[in-house]
Amino acid sequence: MTLSDRLRRIGALHGIAPAAPIPEPAPREELSGFLPCSNMYGTFLMSERLYPLEHAHGRHALQEALACEAGALGVLARDRSMGAFDVSRALFLDTETTGLSGGTGTVAFLVGVAGFEPGGFRVRQLFMRDFDEEPALLFHLSLLLEERTGIVTYNGKSFDVPLLATRFIANRLPAPELDLPHLDLLHTARRLWRHELSELTLASLERSVLAVMRTGDVPGMMIPALYFRFLTERRSDLLEPVFSHNLLDVLSLVSVLAAGARACRGEGERVGERYGVARTLDAMSAREEAVQAYRRALALCREPALERTVRKSLARALARLGNHDESAVEWRTLADRWDDLDALEALAKRAEHRTRDLAEASACVERALARLNSPIYRAVRTHDRRRAALLSRRERLHAKLARAGA
Amino acid sequence: MRGFPDHDVDRLLDEIRGDAAFQERLTNWKVIPAREAVTAPFPQNIDPRLIGAMKSRGIERLFSHQSEALERAARGENIVVVTPTASGKTLCYNLPVLNELLARPESRALYLFPTKALSADQLDELHGIVTSTGGDVKTFTFDGDTPADARRAIRSAGHIVVTNPDMLHSGILPHHTRWVKLFENLKFVVLDELHHYRGVFGSHLANVIRRLKRICRFYGSNPRFICCSATIANPGELASRLLEDAVTVVDKNGAPSGEKHFLLYNPPVVNRELGIRRSVIKESRDVADRFLEKGCPTIVFARSRLTVEVLTTYLKEKMSRRHKNPELIQGYRGGYLPTERRAIEGALRDGSVLGVVSTNALELGIDIGSLEVSVMCGYPGTVASAWQQAGRAGRRQGRSVAVMIASSSPLDQYMVAHPDYFFGRPPEGAVLNPDNLVILMSHVKCAAFELPFEDGENFGACQEDLDELLHFLEEHRVLRHVGNRWHWMADVYPAGDVSLRSATTDNVVIHDVVNDRVIGEIDWPTAPLIVHDEAIYLHQSRQYQIERFDYENKRANARPVEVDYYTDAESKTDIKVLDIFEERPAPGGQRAHGEVAVTTLPVLYKKIRFHTHENVGWGYIHLPEQEMQTTSFWFSYGENDHQTLGVTAEEMGLGLKALANILSQVAPLFVMGEPHDLRAVAMVQSPFTRRPTVYVYDNHPGGVGFSERIFEDCARLFRSAGELVGGCPCPDGCPSCVGPALEIGPRGKELAVRLLALGGMEDRGVLSGQGLSAASRPSASAEA
């Protein structure tokens, strides 16, 4: 009995693709647009394209990213120290891999890297025709990295960069410095656009924010299978869509950066984005700028639910600035328009301690308690705690009123 | 140490001696005398800080086995330390490891415990020693509960990483590049509770160790292994099969121990025909309460979580009735919160809890101080476990008592009836089969994912199969061979699909449709008999009825119900022999083992009422037959043996059925298996041997080594089974021996005894087993 018969009989084949004969290894032909690139570790293929700085990828020209000022970079990274990030010397990086689950057995078979240079924006694609070309590819990548002082990716902090670090170790190659200042635009996108986009893939940003048109694109989850087919069939047409997918991804990194910079300058026309910038500033304790940004977002607000959220953030930011009167104006709007519980609580507190208007405070407490009694609030986890706090405030107010009355 | 005066136990022992009813139920009262300590000075070359730390804890000299372990480990030997509970075994690995880490702070060690519960406790002790050395040795637990932000620090800074095999397999090895520091500097791997790594789990672990060594080679390290095992027949063999390397056995225990009284107790028979004895739970309650009433700190071991709850309730009630605080009794089992467990452990140590009822969760190294009495509600399944549980009472000095109370299951009955077996040489040998094809292939895939195989590379001891497997995986597009290496070529994470606790890669998911949640998974091969339509499925002592078993999608929909019956499925099993590995004539027939295909066709199920066991209904099961290839032992009798025995062919069939029943019950004893590890089937005329034949097969696809072991030791198995059946007081068979007379016919029991005698005849020229002394005695007299 052969091994495969035995394996079949004991049911070891569940979930394994059917057997197929292994074809003779086909010659490694060159692919159009790629040239062989050799070093001490062997040969791999590389393509190069130089885009002029004024090249428009969607609504943004590439050079807009270069114009990104320090303040904007700090906001995009939510880290002031990243203001020193030098876009002109950064490496834009995106990989295509043999698996999406991570772990040592996942390989980056195509690495798109790009960067600005005096004459334009140069995109290189490093491609291995088979697994044995990986060391040569990685070695060349480490040379390219040496010229760069930072990294720009989309989800590279948790995916591309650790994966490459693993590949260097697994191939026993001296690892380049991958721990460079790293602008991961997925994190930026989450902060800036999650208030209006339900999905934050690069492709959805392209559609909704960057105005980049992709045609005939291949879904990311299909890519490993295409590469595996290429390995046995050696048909370069299988990978054409993958190469262009990767190329567009790299170019879109530049556009996301440009779009983000524009948003930080307050030039965007999207209310969610303005709100995202304001929240980021708020989180970075840039209070006055945050207040301005909230107001800019409010100016565009048409949708009541978002307006309520923005106004609430504004009210809190104003209070933190010590501007209690303006804050109270916002809370009052919130209380009048939406019977907002947070607003009623804030107003009650203000009336009790700041303006010492006990009647007003009492009225707010009563309204808040009634509000808390509505079905939506009764189901909320914090219901009991809030109710207890309001009741004790009511008790205290009654005592104060009694004393005042006496 | 506890302040209970010794005479409480003494007085109680006297009282029991004078209690005729109690005495009648005892099948044995063994006194194990106290033993003096054998000590040795600290070996040369031990870091003085470590000696200081020991002395600060009152340890001036080591026990002899500790110092031997330390010396051998320092010399670079792999060792397995075999010592009973409370012999200070943790120092056997903590000392060599800390000595290394104090001398070379860049060194690393990996501790593996079979379950998670152990780690917290081990960690506390270790932290204590480290603190008193003043050295900078960082110890971390890394498991499923470790928060993501702590993981990075553990990977780079942890000197000792404490984890379990499952985490090593699925969380560490596949990400070895994040653990460079650990793997480059790994000096020691500690495997505690080695005897757990047997059967399926052991076969997996051997492969995880192959992968671990492979990663270590890649990073240029070559760690030594320090193993600890409870007393089993073959610790050295087990360790060297797991490690595939030479291992020194350290088994001269130098720790002192107090006098121990070990009582084997059989509840009285209440119904001879049905073989029903008084409930083991109630009996355990009464025995335990006798000791608790006198204020003896007592631990009661129960086999299931449910029994723990029931016994805890019973014992609390007894306390209340005496107007004592019922909180003096506590339950302890998996499923309690870690904080609850820590609190109970602490209360046991300081004496604020008097009695604890536990599953085997407390069998292991958790520190609960020294109790005086251990009561086992049922035989824990292996002799090794029974000794560990008995060892929870009585540490190094003072008298202690262990009482094992038998249930009416055949194994329990055998144990209480055969104290020689129980107290004699350890009878059970752990078996494993790292080259089980299903298991091997799973780990070859995991290993290829971790690092490409190179041409000519070894994977443990299985060179030939490895090449074939790699080619096989290439044909199936899992691997790609290029440039002398085999690269992983699939978009999956193989370790995620492999459970170390199962030999199959497929599971059936059981889904509670009312609460819309998954309540469990079971192995594909056993699913048709457990989750067929209408089956009652028990999960955490809740009943569910299976609404539909979706065979194609491997999913069973269940609905919570409350009924007074359970279901029992019957199937038709057919066995086809594919290959004979070995065949030998035996005096009473012919024995063999080899590869077989087992087909199982579920036929019908019965509804059986709880307590009365009456049949209250049945139904057909409509499911396709299942085929499994595995390994089997078989024994065939002479073609005309039924005539020689003076019975009809039909009676012979029933006798063989009785034989199969008892063999499947007793066989796990010899291989340290669980009841579901083995199945037995009898055929009056097996199509393969054309003779009356009984097959005992490994119930895991591919086999994990059980049947080979049974083949080697079959005469002893048959004799032990014969003694058990002969000693059972039932007239015509009962569930405690060959099965009820209803099932095996009026002559089934008698025939089984005769067939067992034929199979148990001494095989001349082959050294069979270890001279079971009970074998020479007439087998029919019951001691009870």
Ligand SMILES: [Zn+2]
């Ligand atoms: Zn019986």
